[in-house]
Amino acid sequence: MGKKVTLDADGVYYKQLNEQIRDAIRNGAEEIELLNVRGQRYIGNAIDKPVKFLVHGVPGQDMAAFMRGAFIRVEGNAQDGVGNTMDDGEIEINGMAGDVLGYAMRGGRILVKQDVGYRVGIHMKAYMDKAPIIVAGGKAGDFLGEYMAGGAIILLGMDSTMPENAPITGRSLGTGMHGGVMYIRGEVPEYQLGPGLSFHPLEEEDMAFIRTHVEAWAKAFGKDAEEAMKGTFRKVKPFSKRPYGNMYVGTN
Amino acid sequence: MLFKPISQNFNDFVIDRDKERCINCEVCVRQCSYEAHFWDDARQCVMHDNTKCVGCHRCEALCPTGCLTIKKNPADFRDNALWTPTYMKHIYKQGDTGGILLSGMGSPSAKPIYWDNLQLDASQVTNPSIDPLREPMELRTYLGSKPDKVEVEETPEGPRLKTKIGPQIKLEYPMMFSAMSFGSINFNLHKAMAMAATELGIVYNTGEGGLHPTLYKYGANTIVQVASGRFGVHKDYLNAGAAIEIKVGQGAKPGIGGHLPGEKIDEEVSKTRMVPVGSDAISPAPHHDIYSIEDLLQLIYALKEATEYRVPVSVKIAAVHNAPAIASGIVRAGADIVVLDGFRGGTGAAPTMIRDNVGIPVELALAQVDNRLRDEGIRNWASLVVAGGTRCSADVIKAIALGADAVYIATSALVAVGCTLCGRCYTGKCPWGIATNEARLKKRQNPEIAAKRLTNLVKAWGHEIQEMLGGMGLNSIESLRGNRDKLRGIGLNEVELDILGVKHAGR
Ligand code: SF4
Ligand code: SF4
Ligand code: SF4
Numbered sequence: 001m002g003k004k005v006t007l008d009a010d011g012v013y014y015k016q017l018n019e020q021i022r023d024a025i026r027n028g029a030e031e032i033e034l035l036n037v038r039g040q041r042y043i044g045n046a047i048d049k050p051v052k053f054l055v056h057g058v059p060g061q062d063m064a065a066f067m068r069g070a071f072i073r074v075e076g077n078a079q080d081g082v083g084n085t086m087d088d089g090e091i092e093i094n095g096m097a098g099d100v101l102g103y104a105m106r107g108g109r110i111l112v113k114q115d116v117g118y119r120v121g122i123h124m125k126a127y128m129d130k131a132p133i134i135v136a137g138g139k140a141g142d143f144l145g146e147y148m149a150g151g152a153i154i155l156l157g158m159d160s161t162m163p164e165n166a167p168i169t170g171r172s173l174g175t176g177m178h179g180g181v182m183y184i185r186g187e188v189p190e191y192q193l194g195p196g197l198s199f200h201p202l203e204e205e206d207m208a209f210i211r212t213h214v215e216a217w218a219k220a221f222g223k224d225a226e227e228a229m230k231g232t233f234r235k236v237k238p239f240s241k242r243p244y245g246n247m248y249v250g251t252n
Numbered sequence: 253m254l255f256k257p258i259s260q261n262f263n264d265f266v267i268d269r270d271k272e273r274c275i276n277c278e279v280c281v282r283q284c285s286y287e288a289h290f291w292d293d294a295r296q297c298v299m300h301d302n303t304k305c306v307g308c309h310r311c312e313a314l315c316p317t318g319c320l321t322i323k324k325n326p327a328d329f330r331d332n333a334l335w336t337p338t339y340m341k342h343i344y345k346q347g348d349t350g351g352i353l354l355s356g357m358g359s360p361s362a363k364p365i366y367w368d369n370l371q372l373d374a375s376q377v378t379n380p381s382i383d384p385l386r387e388p389m390e391l392r393t394y395l396g397s398k399p400d401k402v403e404v405e406e407t408p409e410g411p412r413l414k415t416k417i418g419p420q421i422k423l424e425y426p427m428m429f430s431a432m433s434f435g436s437i438n439f440n441l442h443k444a445m446a447m448a449a450t451e452l453g454i455v456y457n458t459g460e461g462g463l464h465p466t467l468y469k470y471g472a473n474t475i476v477q478v479a480s481g482r483f484g485v486h487k488d489y490l491n492a493g494a495a496i497e498i499k500v501g502q503g504a505k506p507g508i509g510g511h512l513p514g515e516k517i518d519e520e521v522s523k524t525r526m527v528p529v530g531s532d533a534i535s536p537a538p539h540h541d542i543y544s545i546e547d548l549l550q551l552i553y554a555l556k557e558a559t560e561y562r563v564p565v566s567v568k569i570a571a572v573h574n575a576p577a578i579a580s581g582i583v584r585a586g587a588d589i590v591v592l593d594g595f596r597g598g599t600g601a602a603p604t605m606i607r608d609n610v611g612i613p614v615e616l617a618l619a620q621v622d623n624r625l626r627d628e629g630i631r632n633w634a635s636l637v638v639a640g641g642t643r644c645s646a647d648v649i650k651a652i653a654l655g656a657d658a659v660y661i662a663t664s665a666l667v668a669v670g671c672t673l674c675g676r677c678y679t680g681k682c683p684w685g686i687a688t689n690e691a692r693l694k695k696r697q698n699p700e701i702a703a704k705r706l707t708n709l710v711k712a713w714g715h716e717i718q719e720m721l722g723g724m725g726l727n728s729i730e731s732l733r734g735n736r737d738k739l740r741g742i743g744l745n746e747v748e749l750d751i752l753g754v755k756h757a758g759r
Binding site for chain 2: 123127147178241
């Protein structure tokens with residue numbers, strides 16, 4: 001059993017809170033429970049130890065930015081920028097998350113119980129054995145997976161706070177995508193796709209991959225994985241590793 | 253050749269080979285990466301194809317008998333002040349391909365260069381000039397946020413600074429090597445910049461392509477850049493340098509992102525950028541986590557948190573119309589350094605129309621940003637750096653007199669190692685071994701020799717700056733900063749003088 005530390009974030013400014021967190025880790029904390037978190041930014045920022053965080057409340061912007069290898073569970077919603085340029089680790093958000101989740105994320109996994117905001121998963125990239133994964137149980141806003149260069153996004157469209165008839169994803173889905181893959185459960189009109197993209201049939205490996213991560217999502221939030229697997233998934237992948245390769249003519 | 257595209261009819265250069273002196277050694281064949289020279293089996297001699305020549309002068313420089321001359325193609329179109337050959341050739345190319353015109357290097361367009369319209373002062377009789385060979389002459393510069401006031405306390409050991417001063421970059425010369433990513437230029441030059449910066453006591457900027465593992469040891473003389481693609485950006489990278497720079501914009505291509513073509517992504521570049529070999533490395537136009545000054549603040553502080561407030565954070569923007577208001581926002585968002593990059597700044601690749609038509613001269617932007625920050629009383633909160641088309645030490649010293657704390661140089665650094673401004677950096681075939689990652693080409697740059705040349709350049713400029721300072725009766729660069737009374741304009745109208753905040757010569 002590792003050393004556990006509990007910090008009360010009530011009325012503590014983010015700078016001090018994050019200092020306390022870093023100090024705790026320097027002193028050997030392996031589990032950190034944060035109480036009364038109300039919008040404090042940068043929790044878990046650049047933490048590169050396998051620390052387990054349990055966050056009660058709503059963490060502020062850029063939670064887990066540049067994080068490498070920690071685990072964060074949020075009991076509540078999260079604000080914008082979760083997992084910004086994150087290198088590795090695991091995040092569970094037992095609620096909704098805001099915009100730009102997983103921007104330029106390079107590794108690790110983010111599980112969100114419900115909806116995510118706009119510009120989610122932009123420029124995620126895979127490298128060597130690292131492949132970032134986002135699973136969201138609800139719906140997503142515009143620009144999902146734009147400029148995506150690697151990794152995977154799974155959007156379930158099941159557990160949503162949005163109206164029933166609201167689309168599962170917004171416009172410009174995957175614009176400029178040049179790597180990685182998106183799986184979207186349910187109906188997505190073709191016009192929502194970015195230029196040049198199309199839906200692809202799912203192979204067996206795709207289903208196995210989806211199952212692994214949907215099961216993790218279901219386990220994290222007490223959901224039924226089989227229920228989720230019943231739906232039909234649509235696969236979006238880039239048409240080229242070099243979508244803009246032929247657009248130019250050289251001059252001086 | 254009936255179906256030759258029109259654009260190939262009108263080559264820019266002709267290769268003049270003096271057959272008398274040519275010994276058919278084929279050096280030119282090996283040196284030209286564009287295959288303009290070739291061995292002609294039928295004629296048993298070296299021949300050439302003018303249409304392939306980009307005018308880089310590599311073959312000419314290396315030909316052992318000196319029998320090559322690369323000339324502009326004398327074949328000319330009928331004179332037309334509107335339809336210059338450049339525009340016609342652009343259209344031929346676009347008619348052939350339907351492509352967006354792409355260029356390398358900074359804009360060659362003939363637009364005003366205000367440095368050339370500014371003259372420096374010198375002391376005569378009163379306030380005599382200082383001889384830098386005899387007297388100490390301070391060029392040392394600190395970049396970073398300065399406090400509104402300083403408090404000093406008396407201690408038994410003497411006076412001590414009570415005010416806590418934020419992190420600073422210490423420079424022995426008011427110059428830095430500007431961002432050129434590993435990938436756009438190769439490892440040998442990155443290493444050369446790192447070595448030269450260390451030797452000189454200045455810093456170089458990694459650009460947005462990450463930092464090669466073997467260059468971490470030069471960290472104290474490195475600025476690590478974070479751009480929209482976030483290539484190679486992680487905790488160790490952020491903590492490796494003396495500062496972090498957020499690249500919002502680039503002078504050569506304001507408003508658009510970057511795009512390193514898959515051809516340039518080899519094993520080493522891939523490792524450093526952390527993207528697969530051969531796949532394009534695309535930097536989106538904006539940082540998608542920055543849509544406002546408030547968002548910028550968020551990223552600045554995310555970086556400060558990630559480095560535990562140990563290093564200054566710089567924000568680089570292209571010099572555009574509203575630069576003063578934007579710069580004010582950047583400073584208020586917590587940046588310790590603001591960089592203004594003018595439209596003459598270099599690039600590995602930029603759409604030609606954007607390079608030549610977007611952005612404003614950095615001299616004007618600099619003067620106005622400095623004014624604005626002074627008017628708002630926040631000039632000390634951040635240092636001001638200019639970049640883009642600084643060709644000589646006089647440009648540097650004029651920039652400082654206009655209000656800059658330091659100057660970024662990049663094109664001049666490349667010229668120092670052999671670049672001939674051929675403007676084809678985007679092909680990845682730079683015959684001078686600079687903007688290329690091809691093994692046989694990049695070995696044309698030896699890191700030690702290149703480092704020596706870069707060191708020579710900065711030292712030479714440093715000496716010249718000291719002499720000019722001495723001539724003005726100043727013994728430290730600090731006394732010149734924003735001291736526009738040391739400048740006079742020539743050939744400028746009243747609006748230009750007003751914007752620059754300088755008097756006309758004679759006043
Ligand atoms: S390098 Fe000079 S001498 Fe040798 S083949 Fe070429 S032109 Fe002739
Ligand atoms: S080396 Fe350069 S100058 Fe010589 S022919 Fe080739 S492109 Fe032209
Ligand atoms: S770096 Fe190379 S390709 Fe680019 S302008 Fe200079 S010589 Fe030409």
